[in-house]
Amino acid sequence: MVVVFKASENVKKKLIEYYEPYRKAKTPPYAVFQAQDFDTVVTLYESGKVMFQGADADMAASIWIEQERVLNNRIISLDGKDKSKKDKEDVKKFYNMSTIGSDEVGTGDYFGPIVVSATYVSKENIPFLTDLGVRDSKKLTDEKMIEIAPKIIKKIPYVTFVLDNASYNKLSDTDKNMNKIKAVLHNKVLVNLIKKGPFDYEKIVIDQFVYPKKFYEHISRAPEKITNVTFLTKAEDQVMSVAAASIISRYVFLSEMKKMSEKLGKTVPLGASNVVDDFACEMVKKYGMDVLTSCTKLNFKNTEKVKNLLS
Numbered sequence: 001m002v003v004v005f006k007a008s009e010n011v012k013k014k015l016i017e018y019y020e021p022y023r024k025a026k027t028p029p030y031a032v033f034q035a036q037d038f039d040t041v042v043t044l045y046e047s048g049k050v051m052f053q054g055a056d057a058d059m060a061a062s063i064w065i066e067q068e069r070v071l072n073n074r075i076i077s078l079d080g081k082d083k084s085k086k087d088k089e090d091v092k093k094f095y096n097m098s099t100i101g102s103d104e105v106g107t108g109d110y111f112g113p114i115v116v117s118a119t120y121v122s123k124e125n126i127p128f129l130t131d132l133g134v135r136d137s138k139k140l141t142d143e144k145m146i147e148i149a150p151k152i153i154k155k156i157p158y159v160t161f162v163l164d165n166a167s168y169n170k171l172s173d174t175d176k177n178m179n180k181i182k183a184v185l186h187n188k189v190l191v192n193l194i195k196k197g198p199f200d201y202e203k204i205v206i207d208q209f210v211y212p213k214k215f216y217e218h219i220s221r222a223p224e225k226i227t228n229v230t231f232l233t234k235a236e237d238q239v240m241s242v243a244a245a246s247i248i249s250r251y252v253f254l255s256e257m258k259k260m261s262e263k264l265g266k267t268v269p270l271g272a273s274n275v276v277d278d279f280a281c282e283m284v285k286k287y288g289m290d291v292l293t294s295c296t297k298l299n300f301k302n303t304e305k306v307k308n309l310l311s
Helices: 009-022 057-072 084-094 123-132 142-155 165-170 178-195 212-218 240-264 274-287 290-295 302-310
Strands: 002-006 031-037 040-045 049-053 099-105 114-121 158-163 203-207 229-232
Touching: 002 057, 009 031, 009 040, 009 057, 040 057, 049 057, 099 178, 099 240, 114 123, 114 178, 114 240, 123 142, 123 240, 142 240, 158 178, 158 240, 165 290, 178 203, 178 212, 203 240, 212 229, 240 290, 274 290, 274 302
Parallel strands: 099 203, 203 229
Antiparallel strands: 002 049, 031 040, 040 049, 099 114, 114 158
């Protein structure tokens, strides 16, 4: 198998650093770098194109295609086509469309649930959301979201699902893949929202966190499936339904964290930093190890850190 695409400068640098231990002494004409990792040969050309050859070329290339997405907001398919320009053009159109969109919160937090919401935003309701200041929830303060989310909930059709920590920890190891969890939950809220219709929507949009093919693999066992999804990077910046879903999810997540803080008698820190580890140790000393099962995501590395700190 062969995969070829043009790499950005920052990705080329990372790629060379990664494959340096496997570098070949000689390179083919017009190549600046070549390496062989097991049965995959990686060649970087003067033109900036990088070629992956071998049985696992698609797997090796996917790592760097994902780096292009994360670092440079480029969407590259395994056939080497750069879809970023087309996506940017589409996003401009989506802003004023009637859309259904979904977004999630809590996947990077050791304490607290995962919350996923889907909303339907008609063209007629876009001015209402614009006047509220709705945009990517990452750019809004928690205080602002707590202020505007109830107004959105009263006017905009939505569905929210909360995966609590106890339920998360009961999942099998194979199902405890974060991208799989997100895919299953996005599908769940989208299916349930559409059932509340009928809605006159033009697109269903998800902020892309995995390749479409993988998304559909993750939801293959779901009894009901969404199949006509448009995947966009940074969709919450441009698609009103995704932005509204992001705000509702954050609002519900903060409400759940407030309940947890009241239950534990101390404000629970967000994220998965050393501060969170110290807080977890304090809670274990106070309530025992079972508190981690009911309040945290046990498969996070924080759990081992906490055990080491307490040993």
